[in-house]
Amino acid sequence: MSLTWLFEPFRHEFMQRALFGCALIGFTNGALSAFIVIRRLALMADAMAHSLLPGVAVALILFGLVPGTLFIGALVAALLVAFGTQIISNSSRIKEDTALGLLFACSFSLGLVLISFSRVSVNVTDYLFGNILGLGDADLWVIYFISLIVLPLLVALERPLLLTVFESSVAASQGVPVNTLKYLLMGTLVLSMISSLQAVGVILALGMLIAPAATIYLLSDSFTSMFWLGGTLGCVGSCTGLLISFWLNLPSGPCIVLVLGVIFLLAYLFSPKYGVATRLLRPRHLHEASLARWKLNEREQTPANDNEPQR
Secondary structure, rough: OOOOHHHHHHOOOOHHHHHHHHHHHHHHHHHHHHHHHOOHHHHHHHHHHHHHHHHHHHHHHHHOOHHHHHHHHHHHHHHHHHHHHHHHHHHOOOOOHHHHHHHHHHHHHHHHHOOOOOOOOOOHHHHHHHHHHOOOOOHHHHHHHHHHHHHHHHHHHHHHHHHHHOOOOHHHOOOHHHHHHHHHHHHEEEEEEEEHHHHHHHHHHHHHHHHHHHHHOOOOHHHHHHOOOOOOOOHHHHHHHHHHHHOOOOOOHHHHHHHHHHHHHHHHHOOOOOOOOHHHHHHHHHHHHHHHHHHHHHHHHHOOOEEEEEO
């Protein structure tokens, strides 16, 4: 039986380009997902993803399909939603999660309306679900520079960021600029979302930012493992999903997220420590000891409230 089909994707320039972009996006998002999962920023990440669309729509209306302007438009829109959330929650009785949910729903709706006024013919589904096979040189440069900014920042600031995440009051007492680091983390989140826009779109981008670290979290208690193995899993899973989509002639964005989701499901069921199926098959006394360790680990890794330090 011929295996020509197996190597067919690597013979096409557009697939080589897409695989390179997938590897960069997957590793960057997988590494960042460690902070997203630990800090419990899934709702914020989802809101940031949806808030990119009106910025992209405005850039399309004003400048057409120019990658640099699309990047700036998406960045400005996401920052407006982030700052708007803080302004509303700080100046009224509306809580932050309520303000965030309202703003991202409104911004996403605004983006869908504005994109219909674009001067160029665009396929809305490309921005909703991604079109990584259409990556151009300019897109790859944007993805490369975002990875070049985000990854070194996260590595250099890992210790103060972790202290801010787990014990923000202690971090502040030691002179760590807590608020600055929180905004910096939000900034890296926005940049990663922008790099994911071309690959999986605004709707599926959350999957690439949550699944890698969530999977490693079921397999390891080490944050370092979550960071580096999460990045590796994001890279390998994204490229695998892209190849499967080529072989089976399926949409690339959904395939990428589905592959990461299947890997998470396997960890959820068969993790040596925390897997559901593993716990059911384990002898009772070992299961109770494992459950006690899991609960203790949860208490230790739960981020402290900003106003009520964890003891």
